[in-house]
Each structure stands twice: as C-alpha cells, then as structure tokens.
Amino acid sequence: MTIRIACLQLDIAFGDPQTNEQQAETAVQSVANEGANIVVLPELWTTGYDLTRLDEIADDDAVRAKAFASRLAQTYGVHFVAGSVAKKTAAGVTNTMIVADRSGQIVSEYSKLHLFQLMDEHLYLQPGNEPGLFSLSGLPCAGVICYDIRFPEWIRAHALAGAEVLFVVAEWPLPRLHHWRTLLMARAIENQCYVVACNRAGRDPNNVFAGHSLVIDPWGEIIAEADEKPGVLLADIDPALVKEVRARIPVFADRRPRDYDEAAKKIFKTY
Numbered sequence: 001m002t003i004r005i006a007c008l009q010l011d012i013a014f015g016d017p018q019t020n021e022q023q024a025e026t027a028v029q030s031v032a033n034e035g036a037n038i039v040v041l042p043e044l045w046t047t048g049y050d051l052t053r054l055d056e057i058a059d060d061d062a063v064r065a066k067a068f069a070s071r072l073a074q075t076y077g078v079h080f081v082a083g084s085v086a087k088k089t090a091a092g093v094t095n096t097m098i099v100a101d102r103s104g105q106i107v108s109e110y111s112k113l114h115l116f117q118l119m120d121e122h123l124y125l126q127p128g129n130e131p132g133l134f135s136l137s138g139l140p141c142a143g144v145i146c147y148d149i150r151f152p153e154w155i156r157a158h159a160l161a162g163a164e165v166l167f168v169v170a171e172w173p174l175p176r177l178h179h180w181r182t183l184l185m186a187r188a189i190e191n192q193c194y195v196v197a198c199n200r201a202g203r204d205p206n207n208v209f210a211g212h213s214l215v216i217d218p219w220g221e222i223i224a225e226a227d228e229k230p231g232v233l234l235a236d237i238d239p240a241l242v243k244e245v246r247a248r249i250p251v252f253a254d255r256r257p258r259d260y261d262e263a264a265k266k267i268f269k270t271y
C-alpha cells in the first residue's frame with residue numbers, strides 16, 4: 001500500500017506567525033485535495049530565524065502550534081508532521097517539531113538536539129534531550145531537525161529503535177546544498193529507510209535557502225526532488241520496500257556492536 005507524502009516547501013515570512021499560518025493552511029488544504037496522506041512543514045516555519053525577537057514571538061509551550069496542527073490534521077484528514085516552532089518553556093526556548101496524527105492527537109514533540117552555531121542557535125535556544133520516535137497508522141517513524149542530519153549516530157539510534165521513515169524538517173542554506181543532498185542520501189542508504197526532507201525556500205536577512213526538498217527511498221534513490229522555488233513536493237512511498245532492502249543487504253543483522261565497543265576501548269588506551 002502506498003502513502004502519498006506532501007512536503008510544503010514554503011517561503012517563510014520573517015517573524016510573522018500569522019501570515020505563515022495562513023499560507024500553511026492554504027497549502028495543507030490544497031495537498032489534501034490531491035490525496036496527500038502525510039503533510040510536512042519546514043523548520044521554524046512560524047517565525048523563521050528571527051531569534052532576537054523570540055521573547056515576543058515564541059510560542060508558549062507550543063500551545064498555538066499544537067492546536068493548529070491538531071485542527072488541520074482533523075479537518076483535512078491527514079497525518080501532519082507540522083515542522084518545528086520556537087517553543088517557550090521554563091528552561092528557555094527550544095526548536096521543537098510537532099506531529100499530529102489524522103485524529104488530531106499530538107503524537108510527538110521532538111526538540112532539536114544539535115544546535116547550529118553558524119546560525120546563532122546556541123545563543124538563543126536550548127537543546128532537547130529526548131528521541132524523535134512516533135508512529136502514524138502503525139508506520140514506525142522518526143523526526144529530526146536540519147543540522148541533526150550531520151550526526152549519523154543520532155539517526156542510527158532511531159533506526160535501531162525501528163524507524164522506517166525519517167522525517168527531516170529544515171531551513172538549510174543554499175551554499176551547502178551539496179551537503180544537504182549527500183547527507184540525506186547517506187542517511188537513507190546506511191539506515192535503509194525512507195528519508196522525507198522538507199526544506200524552506202526563499203531568503204531571510206542573513207541567508208538564502210536551498211529548497212530542494214527530497215524524498216529518498218531505502219535504496220538511496222531520489223524519488224522526488226523540488227527545485228529552489230517555493231512549492232509543493234508530492235511523492236508516493238511504499239513501506240514494504242524497507243523490509244525488502246533490509247532483507248537483501250542485512251546491515252542491521254551484520255552489525256558488530258560488541259566489537260565496536262572493544263575497539264573503542266583499545267583506541268582510548270593507546271591515545
């Protein structure tokens with residue numbers, strides 16, 4: 001059975017949650033009409049990287065984002081990987097991904113673990129410390145945020161826990177488009193999972209963004225790729241392919257974690 005994915009590659013209005021909510025709702029409605037089963041938004045899609053104004057525009061406990069995700073999921077009958085938002089908590093602001101299933105229930109709130117210093121995240125945000133696992137109609141999924149894809153051990157941990165589809169929400173700048181495409185393909189190949197990556201388009205005062213949202217199958221083949229402009233990327237995925245690829249090259253069964261540990265001990269002894 002195939003599942004239709006829609007990545008909403010929006011050009012985000014800087015520091016303007018209301019405008020962003022309006023354009024997101026219009027886009028969700030339109031892809032629902034095209035038969036989308038799972039809809040994905042980019043990273044920090046309500047505020048963009050307007051980090052100096054987070055006091056004013058971050059979402060208290062992500063209440064507003066969760067209500068939005070839940071309402072749209074129910075109204076349009078889609079599972080909704082509703083990107084990430086700046087979430088205000090007692091311990092500071094986090095960059096948090098919200099996922100609602102099509103009944104409107106919030107099934108995941110993952111806060112970005114690796115903060116990206118090149119875009120000043122470490123000055124304004126707090127890292128999360130929980131995994132990004134969730135399930136949509138029985139399909140085991142994981143969600144991570146942008147810079148997280150540079151940390152293969154973090155993605156591997158989610159694959160080892162059973163994730164078959166990895167959702168990546170991002171604001172990835174154009175100068176590193178080559179890294180974006182290569183890292184996403186590597187994560188799909190090494191973990192033998194689907195990778196669904198939704199980037200933003202457009203520019204903000206500091207960056208031009210790459211777009212190029214991607215859907216990659218567990219064999220590492222790109223099955224759909226957007227260009228740099230704002231738009232919607234639609235792709236049909238077949239979860240049965242994950243089991244097929246994992247059976248053909250049994251990477252998970254062939255892992256040697258005890259040997260890795262022993263070798264690591266030896267290395268630390270030497271140096």
Ligand SMILES: NC(=O)CCC(=O)C(=O)O
Nearest residue numbers: 116146147171172173176
């Ligand atoms: N928003 C981000 O985490 C950007 C990460 C990035 O650009 C990178 O090169 O890594």
